Amino acid sequence: MNDLSPTCPVPTAVGDPCITLAHGEGGRLMRQLLREHVMPVLGNEYLLALEDAALLPPCDGPLAMTTDSFVVSPLFFPGGDIGSLAVFGTVNDLAVSGADPRWLSLGLIIEEGLPIATLQKILQSLAEAARRCDVQVVTGDTKVVPRGAADGLFINTAGVGVQVGPAAPGPAALKPGDQLLVTGPIGCHGMAVMVRREALQFETAPTSDSAPLRNAIGALRQAEIPYRAMRDATRGGVAAVLQEWAEASQTTLMVSEAKVPVTPEVRGACELLGIDPLHVANEGTMVLAVPPEFTEPALRVLHGVGETSRAVRIGEVTAGTLAGIVVRRATGQEVPLDEPLGAPLPRIC
């Protein structure tokens, strides 16, 4: 038998440090988490005040406000992560609404057991994205839920922006002859996430298009392009946006399949899984409708901005028929396109 140890056993950390329920309970651990991991990357005069609400300066125009929750799994995917996504998603919602994004709130719902290093990496990405978009995180909240009650990390961001210039007339103003543009290859985000989540093996995996659109929208505004409607084509993809526009304007939107830009990786994955890229989510690609005479000027402006340098015309607005969207397939046939019920489920063969 060994001699008894004269010292008291001390608890030692096993493995990587993780978020525990205590990190969300308002005590020392929570303050330590904020001090060591949140403030150094996100801190600014409003956030560092640690008040219950951020007191913001007066603005020179009407305010626009939006909110979005991010529950993407996996947290990291080719082309982005939940942190940058939580900034770009909300900033894009403000930008396409004609607002200049200024401030964000940040709500973190963390599943117990998330490695602190993972959280740190995500917060750094989030901070970098905020810098890129020139927005500040001015208030926040952190909750920790027991293992199994969330999927690693959920993020909610609300955004406030200042309306600049007159708001776009919106989809109800679409007229036959208007041209439909997309600002880059479609379906990249949805397929990047699905391929990574389901661990599908492809030689070249799709990369998310997650990116801010405010520069492109700013450039369009500066060039005084009178767009009729503009929307980032997130969940439901380009088809969901067009469906809403067709309903709002009682027109039929005619899209040429051959003109819709799709990268070879996304196309390969979609063909294999039996999914139409028009239905797949984007996170940095928008659809806009412009009067026909502004098609070329709008494309020239978009081509001059990095994020939208691959913008193309994909179709046009026509007089209303029974179908909201009609796709001219590669074969030349014109076929109505319906919206899917929910997330597309891969076909079995």
Place this chain on the structure above:
Amino acid sequence: MRYVDEYRQPELCQRLIAEIRQLATRSWTIMEVCGGQTHGLLRHGIDVALEGVVELIHGPGCPVCVTPLEAIDLAIDLARRPDVVLTSFGDMLRVPGSHESLLQVRATGGNVKIVYSPLDAVEYAASCPDQQVVFFAVGFETTTPATAVAVQQAGQLGLENFSLLVAHVRVLPAMEMLAASPGNTVQGFLGAGHVCTVAGYQCYQEFAQKYQLPVVVSGFEPADLLSGILECVRQLEQGEATVCNRYQRAALAAGNRQAEAIVDDVYEICDRSWRGLGNIPQGGLQLRGRWERFDARKRFALPELRQVESSPCPSGQVLAGKMKPRECEHFATTCTPESPLGAPMVSAEGACAAYYRYAKNAGDGACAQPIS
């Protein structure tokens, strides 16, 4: 994109359409057997392009549509058990059983997991030894080799927590039943290309001879489908009834012998009840005796269910090609993808869902007609 773009070339497709129109001296009724083909035809508007010369009837080749009600009810029973994880192909989840679908079961706490391959289910079982992992093995000859390999792999790994709920079906007996039925109007068949890549097409010789019906093995891209239809129309115009392969890049006469050997090792032919069509002699596959330890029905002592369709859905007539989805009084009124009355409205490959998606409003070229 190779193997896709060259079969979607507009000039090629338009030329084939023109050739078919030129060749046909009357309207011919052709059935495409496979749900994937139904989708291709409607997605690319081929049915409308050939209106007047070819009437396309959508056959019973949507695997999830013909999976019998009792198999879905058994799958739901399994998914509700605390120690079981039911794994399945994605589009099986929305198909209604007697009372609910697997999607509803999952939403209310059942263990249902979508996998992309039965081999993923084996891998999952190996990683979770404390849980019973059941794979819902549905589908035609296209999916049977993969589920058969899954069983063999589970055998090699000595897994005691993996099993299959088998509801596999075979194409040829269903075609025989349709061809022999008294009201049959089908004059030619497009053979299911992917089924033939596995099972070959020699097996159709006797069928074509016996029923005097041409069988043209076809692929899924628009030019594949049009080329198959063209050959079928040519044979019908000439009064021929032979088996012809128009999917040469994938299908061989003898099929894939290695895959066939694996299927034969694991499965044996049995009679099977098809949803909407009833019992089809030799219409299914079941695990051979030496693999019965992987049979979920035996492992969980599942009861022999005999479910009766209570739904007003005339899916049998749709699957047999005797009714077009739009002719059904429930189509797009009381039966929609949101609340389907029957399986063909559920699956992406189901004829009704395909019609709803692509041709709901398109009767008589309506998509070119202004509303007012």
